[in-house]
Amino acid sequence: MGNLPETRETLTGWKTGNSVHLRGMENLKIPRYIRWIGNTGIFFLLLMTLARIVLVYVFRTPSQKDTELIDAYLMGMRYDLRIVSIGCLVLFLIGSIPPLHPLRKKWGKRIAFWLWGVFATILAVFYIVDFGNYAYLSQRLSATLLNYAEDTNISLKMAWQTYHLGWTILGLVLIIIVLLAFVRVLYNRALQQPGPYKAKRSVAWGILFFLLLGLGIFGRIGQYPLRWSDAFALRGGDFAANVALNPFQSFFSTLNFRHATFDAKKVKAGYSWMSSYLGVDKPDSNTLNYQRTEHADSLLTGKPNVVLVICESFSLYKSSMSGNPLNTTPFFNGLCQQGVFFNHCFTPTYGTAKGVWATITGVPDVQLFKTASRNPAAVDQHSIMNDFNGYEKFYFLGGSASWANLRGLLTNNLPELHLYEQDDYEAKKVDVWGISDKNLFLEANKVLKQQQKPFFAIVQTADNHRPYTIPAEDMQEFKKESVPLDSLKKYGFGSVDEYNAFRYTDFSYRKFIEAAQKEPYFRNTIFVFIGDHGIPGDASAILPKAFTDQGLTFENVPLLFYAPALIKPETHSSIASQIDVMPTIAGLCNISYTNTAQGRNLLDRQRLATDSGRSNCAFIIDTEKKRLGIVKGDYFYSYGMDNSSPEQISNIRNNDNAPIADSIRKQYRMMTDAFYETSRYLLLNNKKLENRK
Secondary structure, three states: OOOOOOOOOOOOOOOOOOOHHHHHHHHHOOOHHHHHHHHHHHHHHHHHHHHHHHHHHHHOOOOOOHHHHHHHHHHHHHHHHHHHHHHHHHHHHHHOOHHHOOOOOHHHHHHHHHHHHHHHHHHHHHHHHHHHHHHHHOOOOOHHHHHHHHHHHHHHHHHHHHHOHHHHHHHHHHHHHHHHHHHHHHHHHHHOOOOOOOHHHHHHHHHHHHHHHHHHHHOOOOOOOOOHHHHHHOOOHHHHHHHHOOHHHHHHHOHHHOOOOOOHHHHHHOHHHHHHHHOOOOOOOOOOOOOEEEOOOOOOOOOOEEEEEEEOOOOOOOOHHHOOOOOOOHHHHHHHHHOEEEEEEEOOOOOHHHHHHHHHHOOOOOOOOOOHHHOHHHOOOOOHHHHOOOOEEEEEEOOOOOHHHHHHHHHHHOOOOEEEOHHHOOOOOOEOOEOOHHHHHHHHHHHHOOOOOOEEEEEEOOOOOOOOOOOHHHOOOOOOOOOOHHHHHHOOOOOHHHHHHHHHHHHHHHHHHHHHHOOHHHHHEEEEEEEOOOOOOOOOOOOOHHHHHOOHHHOEEEEEEEOOOOOOOEEEOOOEEHHHHHHHHHHHOOOOEEEOOOOOOOOOHHHHHHHOOOOOEEEEEEOOOOEEEEEEOOEEEEEEHHHOOOOEEEEOOOOOOOOOOHHHHHHHHHHHHHHHHHHHHHHHHOOOHHHOO
């Protein structure tokens, strides 16, 4: 990857006094080839920065201050550096092949200029289209623009009549000519610079240049690369994020999501039932209004604190609460007997990022490819957590929020959130997921015990996940156990390591509650525990066959509201969903809130008095098998998307699978369709209230 030594050429016109810059480069003895690529890259980087400045002064609102955009400019240069580094790296690697060296070989020169021509053309096209797109939609270029190719004739006519494409194309050609002229100027200057240098020095500079370009592409020094979601962590809101992004970053970040849309007709078809189920204040199928205001209706007074724990892979059937003979979670089982416990709670789907999304937004993540948290078009989301006015808000996780682009979901939608990650703790990182769960809880407790205002804290655990690390520091107090493999498999575990990791979660919960009990905040805090998702496995020895046969072990998780000084113990067998968590917490805390998503307050006193939770539903999507379903009452109904597999309906309360009337099947199909189509719509339309038109 380094350069071979260059043959000495006649350096016509080169003079020692050319410039201070050139003398400095000469003293460093940087090969001319690397200097040319580097200088050309800097030229394009400055050009992209200029385009960003133009965008700001053309499109910013009067309220947007320059001081709020400083970080956006700096972040933007990192995104631009990534694109420039990719172009430079391609040219560097090709030119490092001796027969294709652009300063020594005719074909090398031709290929190099052809590559810069392609780069300049792509750059100009992307920025011209991006400016037009922003003028029309106030959004950076998105891959959804490719969807218009399906109606090419109409799209081209609209563009021709709207954007004066003739002049635009002429301007594009002129821009490309000017850019290539600058590239040629820099090329000629490179020919006039001294060389060659010793082979070892050239190779060393080549390796260093390669590493620097790699760093520019990665975007940061750390475990995770620079991602589009980092732009949404900037102050200045959505405009600052749009300023930071460039059209390449926004386009390629949305490429996998360009078909992530909804069918308005199908959404409207299910609207009547959906709006009635949710209790929408002013139903309107034309505007698809799902907004409703829930007024405080709790027996509690004051402002209780909230600690919501999103528990990694917390399958109900593997826990003591299911009656599992391995008794893996005796401490948590004791908490459930002292709190409000739901033993038929389900997550909408499988996956941690999808579970976090559903919990915070109240919308099931129905993206078939990747996750909604990775979709820039879905980054703007309303959350009931923001209705906790006067509360300090915290999010604790042992690793990095860059994983699955959770940072975009959190920082863009939860203003003034205090986000704690692995580098913010005193505890040492133990594996790829960061610090241990026990230390995560104890670190969170250190912060929470110092708070003078009410707080809403979310703690996201990770240890109950491969590689199933149990820190050496805990091996004195936590004792591993060995169980025969046949017993492990019979009761839902694939290995001794998985079994002990599940037990370690219970140990971590105990250490957290014991630490919290010593603090004044404990008596005025509601602790909420819910699994981010379940784990597939054979639960037939513990639960009805439907859980194993229909794959419900993926989604069946415990849900506990624990506050011994505030709420009376109850066990509910009614259906609950992960999307119900936020409205239920708000209801318990006596908070009036605006709900625009699909969750309901599970402890709503009026609804409990009316039907005792019998109307509750839990929508489920299996993105791997492409199946949709719904759990309601005694049954789980599901079918294959696009009629890929037949309908199935099974009893979740017992193994009685008597035939079900067609009228019930049709009702379950209608509810499933309504949930799915509404979820697709809300992923892109559950915007923060202040961003709604």
